[in-house]
Amino acid sequence: MPNxxxxxxxLVLRETVTRETDKILTVLTPDRGKISLIARGARRKNSRLAAACQLLAYSELTIYEKGQWFMLDEAETLELFTGLRTDFVALSLASYLADLTDATAQGEDTSQLLRLLLNALYALSALxxxxQLVxxxxxLRLMALSGFEPLADGCAVCGRPEPEKPVLDAVHGVVCCAxxxxxxxxxxxxxxxALAALRHVLYCPDKxxxxxxxxxxxxxxxxxAAEVYVAAQLERSFRTLDYYKSILPQEEPTYD
Incomplete structure (x- = not known):
């Protein structure tokens, strides 16, 4: 008997097709962390679960544990971010943001990460x-929430409040004078x-x-700076980021 x-x-961060009509979902919840969820019949025509099993769908989920898995029983969609699904660039970026969140979500209390991602999707979809701003x-905000916040309130070496020719050292995680x-x-x-914007992002209220x-x-x-910082701190790359960048005009990064 199920529990x-x-x-x-x-919020669905990742979807994987399995068997003929099923999906395995990676879902970010506010109180149970990141979970793997089996959605049986989600690919079946007229499935009542289909909408909630899409990538980036945010829903109220009724689940139960079966062995080492969570099984999806019922779902009521709360937000599908339809504005993303008609904007290919925004959707590609949103997929990268979901991947990045997937890579950093740890533990059971992921409410701040979930709120951050939901706000980003809303900013892209509705606002x-x-x-390029989102x-x-x-x-940077995700890095801060995940324990990788750069020291940016002054030069980390000489202590100057406003660094001279400021740089973000992506390896050591500090702002300093050149x-x-x-x-x-x-x-x-x-x-x-740009430094003022970086500080705003790190220290401002969520809204x-x-x-x-x-x-x-x-x-x-x-x-x-943000992109290089993420790559240096997490020591990995993301295919979704590569794809997002591939559909934008290419710009060479500037290194000092």
Whole structure:
């Protein structure tokens, strides 16, 4: 006999086709962490579970444990982020953000990560925030929530509150003056505006995360710095990021 049903909210981070009509879902929940969920019959025509089993679907889920697996019994969709599904660039970025969250989600209390990802999807889908702004803001905030927050309140070496020719050292996880950077680091240059935006992203309230503007060069600097920082801290790459970048005009990163 199955265990008592569990009701929780969940966002689909990944979907895998299995057997003829089933799916295995990786779902981020606020109170049970990241779980693997078997959705039987989710690919069957007219399945009542089909909508909730899509990538990036956010739903109220009724599940139960069976051995080492969770089984999906019922689902009521709460948000499908339909604006993403008509914007190929935004959808590609959202897939990368889901992958990045999947890679960093640890433990049972993932409520902050879930809220961060939901807000990013809403910003892309409903608010139509530029992907070039949402991407670095999400990356840096996620790194901070995952224990990889860079030290950015001043030069980490000399203590100057406003570093001279500031750089983000992606390996050592600090902001410092260009002249103070440590050997062996990977220094990403930041204009004063880009540094101010980085600090905003790290320290602002959740609801203000995407409420900043930058001119194109500063936004490009912030985007390059955030992307390199994620790669250096997590020591891995993402195919979804490669694909997202492949459908955008190519820009060479600037290293110091």
């Amino acid at each position: 008592q049903p569990i009701v929780t909210a969940g 139509h925030k530029p992907p 991407k670095p803001a999400f990356e 002249a103070c950077r440590e050997k062996g680091g990977l220094a990403m240059p930041l204009s004063p505006a 203000k995360l995407y409420s900043f503007t930058l001119d194109t060069p500063a936004l490009r600097q912030l985007g390059q």
